[in-house]
Amino acid sequence: MAQLIDGKQLSNQVLQEVASEVEQLRAEHDVVPTLAVVLVGEDPASQVYVRNKVKRAKETGMGSIEHRLGTATTQGDLNQLIDQLNNDPQVHGILVQLPLPSHLDEEQVIAAINPAKDVDGFHPVNVGALAAGQASLVPCTPQGCMIMLRQVHPDLSGKNAVVVGRSNIVGKPMAALLLQANCTVTIAHSRTKDIESLCRNADIVIAAAGRMELINADWIRPGATVIDVGINAIEVDGKRKLVGDVAFDSVSEIAGAITPVPGGVGPMTIACLLLNTTRAARRQLA
Numbered sequence: 001m002a003q004l005i006d007g008k009q010l011s012n013q014v015l016q017e018v019a020s021e022v023e024q025l026r027a028e029h030d031v032v033p034t035l036a037v038v039l040v041g042e043d044p045a046s047q048v049y050v051r052n053k054v055k056r057a058k059e060t061g062m063g064s065i066e067h068r069l070g071t072a073t074t075q076g077d078l079n080q081l082i083d084q085l086n087n088d089p090q091v092h093g094i095l096v097q098l099p100l101p102s103h104l105d106e107e108q109v110i111a112a113i114n115p116a117k118d119v120d121g122f123h124p125v126n127v128g129a130l131a132a133g134q135a136s137l138v139p140c141t142p143q144g145c146m147i148m149l150r151q152v153h154p155d156l157s158g159k160n161a162v163v164v165g166r167s168n169i170v171g172k173p174m175a176a177l178l179l180q181a182n183c184t185v186t187i188a189h190s191r192t193k194d195i196e197s198l199c200r201n202a203d204i205v206i207a208a209a210g211r212m213e214l215i216n217a218d219w220i221r222p223g224a225t226v227i228d229v230g231i232n233a234i235e236v237d238g239k240r241k242l243v244g245d246v247a248f249d250s251v252s253e254i255a256g257a258i259t260p261v262p263g264g265v266g267p268m269t270i271a272c273l274l275l276n277t278t279r280a281a282r283r284q285l286a
């Protein structure tokens, strides 16, 4: 049976580190790292994530500001708010919850955020810095996956890693981080031929395809490490249940280590967001 990599427990450790950094910034510099969270529209999942982000921020002693805007918000309204947050010295991190309603241009919104406050690490300046292997604000989900991987593989050098999915939020930055850690990296996607064989050759599989239980035990080499980034809501006996992109029951019988859904990558994403906010606050001091 695979070792379970517990994201809930690990995220609590990261949050403790964040809390002590918040305290240090307050004591030494009289600065309270502050995160501004912007939510546009009524997407129920986004509302849960935003609520959890603000709750965790408060628990660490960090400041948080919430901006909840209606679905009819225009690009101009949103740009104006971002401009205001960019110029507010009390705000160290800005996060615009994605996805945005379809009439809004996500790329334009991300590009409007001051890269120094871009705690999601999605701004082209931060994307470029990551690709060049320079210090940057790194996207939260891949950052959390790396912390989880290091629990099992303190040295990732030479490992064969397959990332299933090529999104800007997860797949691409994940591949960049694995490469930085000297893994041999393959990015697989919907047009990739024979993904199963690629995965079967991998020491590490990162499942970020956005397709429920796509990856089953036949795809996994015995002893491999499997990180499940997928969050898919289904209904079982009239109750909401979350499942990942990995068929957990079968894969956990063959893998060496695996992350659960829920309680895996999700809580790590939030912890890394707050870690990025303290990093952004410290850099803004300098």
Ligand SMILES: Nc1nc2c(c(=O)[nH]1)N[C@@H](CN(C=O)c1ccc(C(=O)N[C@@H](CCC(=O)O)C(=O)O)cc1)CN2
Pocket: 048, 049, 052, 095, 096, 097, 098, 099, 120, 140, 141, 169, 231, 242, 261, 262, 263, 264, 265, 266, 267, 268, 269, 270
């Ligand atoms: N601006 C951003 N938007 C989105 C991001 C992001 O990193 N930045 N990622 C995802 C959603 N996301 C963070 O915002 C996120 C998803 C899931 C969780 C989480 O803790 N999930 C729990 C289950 C929660 C539930 O009951 O629904 C778990 O997996 O245990 C946190 C953050 C897209 N948008």
